[in-house]
Amino acid sequence: MYMRKKVKKSLNIGTGSIIGIYYPIGSTICRLLAQDSDKGKVMCSVASTTGGAYNINSMRNDDFDIGIAQSDWEYIVYHGGEVLKLKPMHDLRLLFSMHKAYLTLVARKGSNINTINGIKGRRINIGAQELEPEA
Known part of the structure; x- marks a missing residue:
C-alpha cells in the first residue's frame, strides 16, 4: 500500500475489485480510522477500482491519497520507467x-x-485487464 506525502483531514483510498483482497483491506483501514473520526482526526472513504495501476494514476492526479498496488509498480513509478515512459x-x-x-x-x-515456457505462443486467460500507469 502506498501513500502520498501530504495528508489531509479526509483520506480517499483506491483499492481494487470488491471481490478481490484490496477492497476489504482498504475498507478495514477506513473502519479503523473512523473509530477516531469523532475526535476530529480523519474521515476516510474507499473506492473500488480496477487495481494498482489505476490507483497510482489517481494518486498522481491527486484523486486518491492512498492506493493499494503491488511493490513492482511502486518501484517503477517512484523511479520512473523507461519502457512505460513514466x-x-x-x-x-x-x-x-x-x-x-x-x-x-x-x-x-x-x-x-x-512448464512456464509451455505457454509461449498459446492462447491463455490471465484474468481481468489492468491498465498501466500513465506518464
Whole structure:
C-alpha cells in the first residue's frame, strides 16, 4: 500500500475489485480510522477500482491519497520507467507490505503445458485487464 506525502483531514483510498483482497483491506483501514473520526482526526472513504495501476494514476492526479498496488509498480513509478515512459513520482511512500503475490498456473490435462515456457505462443486467460500507469 502506498501513500502520498501530504495528508489531509479526509483520506480517499483506491483499492481494487470488491471481490478481490484490496477492497476489504482498504475498507478495514477506513473502519479503523473512523473509530477516531469523532475526535476530529480523519474521515476516510474507499473506492473500488480496477487495481494498482489505476490507483497510482489517481494518486498522481491527486484523486486518491492512498492506493493499494503491488511493490513492482511502486518501484517503477517512484523511479520512473523507461519502457512505460513514466515520470518519476518521488512523493510516493510505502505504508506497509501486505502479502506476497504468488502466481499459480493451471493447464488442462493433455495440453502439453508442463512448464512456464509451455505457454509461449498459446492462447491463455490471465484474468481481468489492468491498465498501466500513465506518464
